[in-house]
Amino acid sequence: MRLTSFTDFGLRMLMRMAGDPSRAFSSAELAADLGLSRNHLAKIIQHLARAGLIDTWRGGGGGAMLARSAAEIRLGQIIRLLEEGQPLVECFGTEGGTCSIEARCRLKTRLRSAEAAFLADLDRSTLADIALAPQEKSAGTLVVPQ
Amino acid sequence: MRLTSFTDFGLRMLMRMAGDPSRAFSSAELAADLGLSRNHLAKIIQHLARAGLIDTWRGGGGGAMLARSAAEIRLGQIIRLLEEGQPLVECFGTEGGTCSIEARCRLKTRLRSAEAAFLADLDRSTLADIALAPQEKSAGTLVVPQ
DNA sequence: TGGAATGGGTATTTACAATACCTATTAGCA
DNA sequence: TGCTAATAGGTATTGTAAATACCCATTCCA
Numbered sequence: 001m002r003l004t005s006f007t008d009f010g011l012r013m014l015m016r017m018a019g020d021p022s023r024a025f026s027s028a029e030l031a032a033d034l035g036l037s038r039n040h041l042a043k044i045i046q047h048l049a050r051a052g053l054i055d056t057w058r059g060g061g062g063g064a065m066l067a068r069s070a071a072e073i074r075l076g077q078i079i080r081l082l083e084e085g086q087p088l089v090e091c092f093g094t095e096g097g098t099c100s101i102e103a104r105c106r107l108k109t110r111l112r113s114a115e116a117a118f119l120a121d122l123d124r125s126t127l128a129d130i131a132l133a134p135q136e137k138s139a140g141t142l143v144v145p146q
Numbered sequence: 147m148r149l150t151s152f153t154d155f156g157l158r159m160l161m162r163m164a165g166d167p168s169r170a171f172s173s174a175e176l177a178a179d180l181g182l183s184r185n186h187l188a189k190i191i192q193h194l195a196r197a198g199l200i201d202t203w204r205g206g207g208g209g210a211m212l213a214r215s216a217a218e219i220r221l222g223q224i225i226r227l228l229e230e231g232q233p234l235v236e237c238f239g240t241e242g243g244t245c246s247i248e249a250r251c252r253l254k255t256r257l258r259s260a261e262a263a264f265l266a267d268l269d270r271s272t273l274a275d276i277a278l279a280p281q282e283k284s285a286g287t288l289v290v291p292q
Numbered sequence: 293t294g295g296a297a298t299g300g301g302t303a304t305t306t307a308c309a310a311t312a313c314c315t316a317t318t319a320g321c322a
Numbered sequence: 323t324g325c326t327a328a329t330a331g332g333t334a335t336t337g338t339a340a341a342t343a344c345c346c347a348t349t350c351c352a
Contacts, residue, residue, distance in 0.1 A: 172328080
């Protein structure tokens with residue numbers, strides 16, 4: 001049982017944006033922040049933008065920003081979106097007609113139910129619950145820039 | 147969100163064995179039945195045998211057979227076993243120490259909870275519930291062997 | 293109008309699931 | 323009690339798709 005790194009990275013990006021929802025993040029900044037390639041991140045941003053979860057602006061001072069309040073975005077919704085087209089088992093896919101036991105298979109129902117339970121559990125939380133607060137300097141310790 | 151075909155095939159094999167629990171299935175028979183390569187299936191059989199879910203015998207007339215009643219084997223247990231070493235996200239793996247937000251990450255808890263919900267839902271059913279009855283000839287129709 | 297940012301297509305790499313091959317082991321039988 | 327047939331089980335190879343890199347068009351701001 002595995003989520004793609006596409007989803008993994010997408011979630012971390014959103015967590016970061018949710019931690020500072022009033023400003024736009026450039027893909028370069030997010031990439032540096034998370035230690036990932038800008039190009040790869042850009043793909044994820046596009047996907048999220050197309051789905052209306054974030055807004056993006058080109059040009060100088062552009063970037064990406066949550067389109068809605070983080071408290072209104074449920075985690076299940078995010079995962080559903082990022083894992084789009086990733087069937088739990090092959091026969092759940094668009095061309096999964098190769099199963100020899102199709103008609104007699106009582107497994108599919110159980111798997112769908114379990115998948116739903118997974119997402120329902122995630123839907124109990126919102127993006128606001130996992131927002132990543134801006135890096136905090138440890139209190140009481142003076143940080144001396146070198 | 148995806149299960150490996152290793153798991154997929156393993157489940158179908160077990161469904162088949164549960165449908166006729168009193169006899170041993172050779173890997174060749176199961177492979178032919180499910181339309182898969184014998185070698186691949188053998189790997190799965192080995193894994194299940196090592197975990198004590200099935201018993202195997204070598205030599206002429208050998209094969210594999212459920213070690214316990216199908217009603218005692220919960221689906222979650224099977225999936226946990228077959229998906230062993232397949233972390234939901236990279237940082238759940240054995241060497242997932244590369245995450246830059248480790249300490250501040252509030253996502254992990256939610257994912258673990260959702261994963262548990264997934265398995266718990268499956269645990270509501272047993273292998274007996276999805277046993278694959280031996281291929282049934284349509285009633286009233288005489289099947290003439292060629 | 294130039295620079296900075298995203299959009300989005302294409303090409304490449306790489307990891308690992310899936311498969312094939314080969315050897316060791318076992319049980320039945322002559 | 324050796325011989326044969328069948329399976330278990332290990333190792334090597336292949337294939338596929340995710341992950342990554344690269345490039346250029348487009349857009350907006352200063």
